Amino acid sequence: MKKKIIATLAATMAVGATCAFAANPFVDVPTDSWAYKSVVELADAGIIQGVDGSYFQGDRNITRYEAAEMTAKAMAHMDKASVEQRALINKLADEYADELNSLGVRVANLEKKVGNVKLTGDARIRFQHQNGNDDYRNDHSWDYRVRVRANAQVNDRTTVTYGISTGDLNFGDNGAASGADDDNGNTFTDDAKVDYNFGGDHWNLSVGRTDTYILGGDNAYGFQYGDVFDRAELKYTSDHFAATAGYGKFKEGYAADDPDAEVEGNGLLGVKTGYGELEGFFGGGRAAGSAVGVYYNDFSGGAKGFKADDLWGAYASLNLGKWNAFANYEKISNDVTDDPEVWIGKLTYGSADSETRGTWDAWVEYINSDRGALLGGATNSWRDDSVLDNVKSWGVGIDYTLAKNVVLTAAQTFATEAKHGSDDPDEFTDVEINFFF
Numbered sequence: 001m002k003k004k005i006i007a008t009l010a011a012t013m014a015v016g017a018t019c020a021f022a023a024n025p026f027v028d029v030p031t032d033s034w035a036y037k038s039v040v041e042l043a044d045a046g047i048i049q050g051v052d053g054s055y056f057q058g059d060r061n062i063t064r065y066e067a068a069e070m071t072a073k074a075m076a077h078m079d080k081a082s083v084e085q086r087a088l089i090n091k092l093a094d095e096y097a098d099e100l101n102s103l104g105v106r107v108a109n110l111e112k113k114v115g116n117v118k119l120t121g122d123a124r125i126r127f128q129h130q131n132g133n134d135d136y137r138n139d140h141s142w143d144y145r146v147r148v149r150a151n152a153q154v155n156d157r158t159t160v161t162y163g164i165s166t167g168d169l170n171f172g173d174n175g176a177a178s179g180a181d182d183d184n185g186n187t188f189t190d191d192a193k194v195d196y197n198f199g200g201d202h203w204n205l206s207v208g209r210t211d212t213y214i215l216g217g218d219n220a221y222g223f224q225y226g227d228v229f230d231r232a233e234l235k236y237t238s239d240h241f242a243a244t245a246g247y248g249k250f251k252e253g254y255a256a257d258d259p260d261a262e263v264e265g266n267g268l269l270g271v272k273t274g275y276g277e278l279e280g281f282f283g284g285g286r287a288a289g290s291a292v293g294v295y296y297n298d299f300s301g302g303a304k305g306f307k308a309d310d311l312w313g314a315y316a317s318l319n320l321g322k323w324n325a326f327a328n329y330e331k332i333s334n335d336v337t338d339d340p341e342v343w344i345g346k347l348t349y350g351s352a353d354s355e356t357r358g359t360w361d362a363w364v365e366y367i368n369s370d371r372g373a374l375l376g377g378a379t380n381s382w383r384d385d386s387v388l389d390n391v392k393s394w395g396v397g398i399d400y401t402l403a404k405n406v407v408l409t410a411a412q413t414f415a416t417e418a419k420h421g422s423d424d425p426d427e428f429t430d431v432e433i434n435f436f437f
Contacts, residue, residue, distance in 0.1 A: 064096060064099050067092075067096055067099075068096035068099035071089070071092040071093055071095075071096050074089050074092070075089055075093060086116060090116065116152070116153050117150055117151065117152045117153075118150070118151045118152075118153075119148065119149065119150055119151075120148075120149045120151065120436075120437065121146070121147050121148040121149055121163075121436075121437050122146075122147050122434060122435060122436045122437070123144070123145070123146045123147075123434070123435045123437075124144060124145045124146075124432055124433070124434050124435070125142070125143075125144050125432065125433050126142070126143050126144070126145075126168075126430070126431070126432035126433075127141055127142055127429075127430070127431045127432070128141055128143075128384065128428070128429065128430050128431075129141050129428070129429045130384060130386065130387075130425075130426050130427070130428045130429070131426040131427075132426050133384070133386065133426065135384075140170050140171075142170060142171045143168045143169055143170040143171065144166070144168075144169055144171075145165065145166055145167060145168050145169065146165070146166045147163060147164070147165040147166075147190070147211070148163060148164055149161060149162070149163040149191060150162045150163070157196055157197050157198060158194065158195070158196050158197075159194070159195045159197075160193075160194050160195075161191055161192070161193050161194075161195070161208075162189070162191060162192050163189070163190055163191030163192070163211060164187055164188065164189055164190065164191075165187065165188060165190040165191075165211065166187050167187075167188065189209065190209070190211040190228045191209060191210060191211040192208050192209045193206055193207060193208030193209055193210060194206070194207050194208055199236075202236055202237060202238055203234070203235070203236055204234075204235050204237070205232075205233070205234050206231075206232070206233045206234075206235070207231075207232045207233075208230070208231075209228060209229070209230045209231075209251070210228070210229050210231065211227075211228060212226050212227065212229075212380065213225060213226070213227070213228075213229030213231070213248070213250075214226055214380050215275070215295065215297055215311065215313065215330075216277065216293065216295040216313045216315055216328070216330075217242075217244060217277045217279065217293060217295060219279065219291050219293060219315060219317055220293070220295070220313065220315045220328055221315070221326070221328040221344045221346070221380070221381065222379055222380025222381060223328065223330065223342055223344060223367075223369075223373075223374070223379060223380075223381060223388065224268075224311070224330070224374070224375050224376045224379060225250060225253070225268055225375070225376040225378060225379060225380070226376075226378065226379050226380025226381070227250075227251070227252035227253060227376075227378035228250075228251040228252045229248050229249070229250055229251060230248050230249050230251055231246050231247060231248025231249070232246060232247055232248065233245070233246030233248070234246065237286070238286075239281065239285040239286050239287075240280065240281050240282070240285055240286070241278075241279070241280055241281070242277075242278075242279040242281070242286075243276075243277070243278055243279075244275075244276060244277040244279075245275070245276045246274070246275055246276075247272070247273070247274045247275070248272070248273060248275075249270065249271070249272045249273075249301075250268040250269060250270065250271050250272075250273070250376075251269070252269065252378045253267055253268050253269045253376050253377040253378035254267040254269055254377045255267045255269045255270060266306075266307060266308070266372060266374060266375045266376075266377075267306070267375075267376075267377055268375050268376045268377070268378075270301065271299055271300070271301055271306055272299070272300050272301040273297045273298060273299050273300070274297070274298045274300075275295065275296065275297045275298070276295065276296050277293055277294070277295035277296075278293060278294055278295075279291055279292070279293035280292050280293070283318075283319065288319060289317065289319035289324065290317060290318050290319045291315075291316070291317050292314075292315070292316045292317075293314065293315050293316075294312075294313070294314045295312075295313050295314070296310065296311070296312055296313075297310060297311040298310045299311070307334050307372070308332050308333065308334050308375055309333040309334070310332075310333045311330060311331070311332050311333070311375075312330070312331050313328065313329060313330040313331070314328075314329050315327065315328040315329070322349055322350055322351070323347070323348070323349055324347070324348045325345075325346075325347055326344075326345065326346040326347075326348070327343075327344065327345050327346075328342075328343075328344040328345075329341070329342070329343055329344075330342050330373070332372070332373060332375065334372060340369075340370035340371060340372040340373035341369075341370050341373060342367065342368065342369040342370065342373040342374075343366075343367070343368040343369075344365065344366070344367050344368075345365065345366045346363055346364070346365040346366075347363060347364055347365075348361055348362070348363040349361060349362050349363070350362060352399035352400060352401050352407055353401060354401060354404075354405055354406075354407050354434075354436055355401075355404060355405070356401060356404070357401055357402070357403050357404055358401060359400075359401045360398060360399060360400040360401065361398070361399050362396075362397070362398045362399075363396070363397055363398075364394065364395070364396045365394070365395045365396075365397075366392075366393070366394050366395075367383075367387075367388065367391065367392070367393050367395070368391075368392050368419075369388060369389055369390060369391055369392075369419070370390065370419065370420075371389065371390035371419065371420045371421075372389070372390075373389060373390075374388050374389035382395075382397070382409070382411050382430045382432075383395065383413065383428060383430070384428050386425045386426075386428070387413050387416055387425055387427075387428045390418055390419050390420055390422065391416055391417065391418060391419060391425065392415075392416070392417045392419060393413050393414075393415065393416040393417070394413065394414050394415045394416070395411060395412065395413045395414070396411065396412055396414065397409065397410060397411030397412070397430075398410055398411075402433075405435060405436040405437060406433065406434070406435055406436075407433070407434045407436075408431075408432075408433050409430070409431070409432050409433075409434070410430070410431045411429070411430045411431075412427065412428070412429050412430075413427045413428045413429075414427060416428075
């Protein structure tokens with residue numbers, strides 16, 4: 001084991017030029033040993049210290065903790081390594097992550113000291129069904145999406161993120177696999193931003209494209225919009241308070257003058273907004289999960305005929321052990337549909353942790369939405385538009401972690417009623433499996 005670790009570290013560290021004349025610190029490593037040059041270089045770089053400072057003891061198997069310590073020191077020298085060499089050191093860091101954490105050496109903190117790139121992503125297979133809705137017939141009831149993210153830590157304060165997505169591609173009978181001959185579209189950039197953290201890690205400036213923008217921030221329901229958004233955003237966060245201000249443009253969904261839109265004039269595509277949010281965290285601070293918040297969006301631009309002027313909203317989330325109670329309210333300034341409102345409530349038991357097999361949660365939610373309250377068309381909700389706008393509707397669902405990084409979600413509406421002047425919509429079913437990597 002020791003021979004393997006030493007050989008790997010020696011191959012990855014670019015220290016030879018700086019220690020060509022370093023003295024051999026170990027009396028048991030002869031000059032004609034195969035490991036002589038590597039051992040001297042690694043000792044001079046401070047990566048290995050030997051036993052009692054004088055003996056290398058090359059025939060002794062090292063422990064995983066000793067290997068972790070050597071790996072941590074190599075990570076601290078990665079500014080001297082090439083891209084390929086960094087990749088090898090990162091593999092060692094992954095292998096000994098538990099030992100590094102046990103020793104009080106956080107891998108994430110070490111990585112922040114140097115430039116590195118990580119690839120992450122997710123894939124989803126989804127089934128949706130609603131009687132009487134032509135969008136959910138035969139293979140069109142099934143769709144899939146794949147997203148890939150590259151996260152580059154430029155320095156200890158700056159992060160660059162780039163991501164691509166296939167969008168939601170269905171298995172339609174006549175649909176092209178590439179999406180070129182239907183409405184699905186091709187793979188596109190859904191994440192491209194730079195984040196700069198400063199002010200004692202309390203302030204963050206983010207500029208560019210984000211894949212998910214929720215009116216009201218991360219803690220709101222995401223009734224209006226949960227898709228691609230180009231913006232510049234400044235956020236202050238502490239354990240008990242957060243404030244956000246930004247300006248941007250919605251890049252997905254339908255346009256306000258789209259004749260296929262269910263509610264004419266409510267499409268957010270191309271609309272600009274200035275927005276702000278204030279949040280307070282209680283019951284143990286931000287990590288405890290209990291919070292209240294208020295937010296505002298001032299809309300402008302977009303396609304001709306866009307109706308909304310501004311939007312006010314508030315939310316509250318109360319975390320009580322295994323239970324969480326959530327409420328969200330929004331009101332839109334809209335001269336055409338008489339300032340529509342929406343009320344949302346949700347009660348959740350348990351928590352499905354994607355890292356832990358067998359964890360689960362179950363929930364029930366209620367939505368009371370006036371006609372014209374839905375602006376987007378591309379929301380963060382699991383529901384179809386037809387059971388989000390102009391309805392009183394209940395929903396129930398469960399999330400279950402089938403295996404590490406594999407989560408099953410199943411949800412169903414019930415007791416759905418139209419509020420104003422139309423037939424009651426049919427109930428809606430959503431079942432999906434999400435894979436994280």
